[in-house]
Amino acid sequence: MTVHRMPAAEVEVSVALVRRLLAEQHPDLAGLPVEVLANGWDNLVCRLGADLLVRLPRRAAAAELLAHEQRWLPELAGRLPLPVPAPVRVGRPAEGFPWAWSVVPYLPGDNAAHATLPDSEAAALGGFLAALHLPAAPDAPVNVFRGIPLVGRAEGVHAGLEHLADASDRAAALRVWQTAVTAPARTGPPLWLHGDLHPANILVDAGRISAVIDFGDLTSGDPATDLAVAWMLFPDAHRRSVLRRAYGRADDDAWTRARGWALVLALVLHTHSADSPLMAGIGERTLRAVLADDGRAV
Structure with a gap:
């Protein structure tokens, strides 16, 4: 059986980076608690307060996928009968981080x-x-x-x-x-x-x-x-x-x-x-x- 191991991050992602990006681009959210929820194949996902998540791509391939969500989910979400993670805020490259990133709703389950x-x-x-x-x-x-x-x-x-x-x-x-x-x-x-x-x-x-x-x-x-x-x-x-x-x-x-x-x-x-x-x-x-x-x- 072929073994696929989780790829290494192509850039360093951390809670500290999330805090810096929020402080610069979305200061109204910067005071909310931030904690890592998942550090997976594609994204670092952090809980942001009670109702939000921050998603930062770990590698270029993931950044392209996240861009699809940013472009299209806001248009599609309104007609869908179940909740989907349409971004509520979009972040831009900064602080040495090279890609766009998202703040999305926390969806329980x-x-x-x-x-x-x-x-x-x-x-x-x-x-x-x-x-x-x-x-x-x-x-x-x-x-x-x-x-x-x-x-x-x-x-x-x-x-x-x-x-x-x-x-x-x-x-x-x-x-x-x-x-x-x-x-x-x-x-x-x-x-x-x-x-x-x-x-x-x-x-x-x-x-x-x-x-x-x-x-x-x-x-x-x-x-x-x-x-x-x-x-x-x-x-x-x-x-x-x-x-x-x-x-x-x-x-x-x-x-x-x-x-x-x-x-x-x-x-x-x-x-x-x-x-x-x-x-x-x-x-x-x-x-x-x-x-x-x-x-x-x-």
């Missing part, structure tokens, strides 16, 4: 990876996706790995299949893939996509979906990429059907492609999450859901 959600939340997520998946702006981001025709992921899928130890799993996954990759491609204008909609980017609070986060991979294209979340979050076919009905626009071909995308993402996580038990677990559960799905229309 834990990631949905281990949540068991009722039908109402499957419907809520379907409604959220229906509201998001509208024709994208002409200058919307385009991602060469997401929202594309499934055939563009064929090489990675066949490589990922080799990492499945069980021969019956490999055979079943190959059947799913062949069905999905030969389904008719989507026609029509590219739609807005979250682009990275897995359970760790969905927050749950008191048994309900409280927010959808991490829109750095926001892109445009075939919504089947996002609809893969049905298998990533709901192991049972019934709740997937609830999501599909609430979404309302997934014909059988789109749903077949979505199952193919769920397989794509399951194999990626299975192959490349050796240092992340959380993501490896999401990959394994998604794979089991995909292989247990008989593919019949719901």
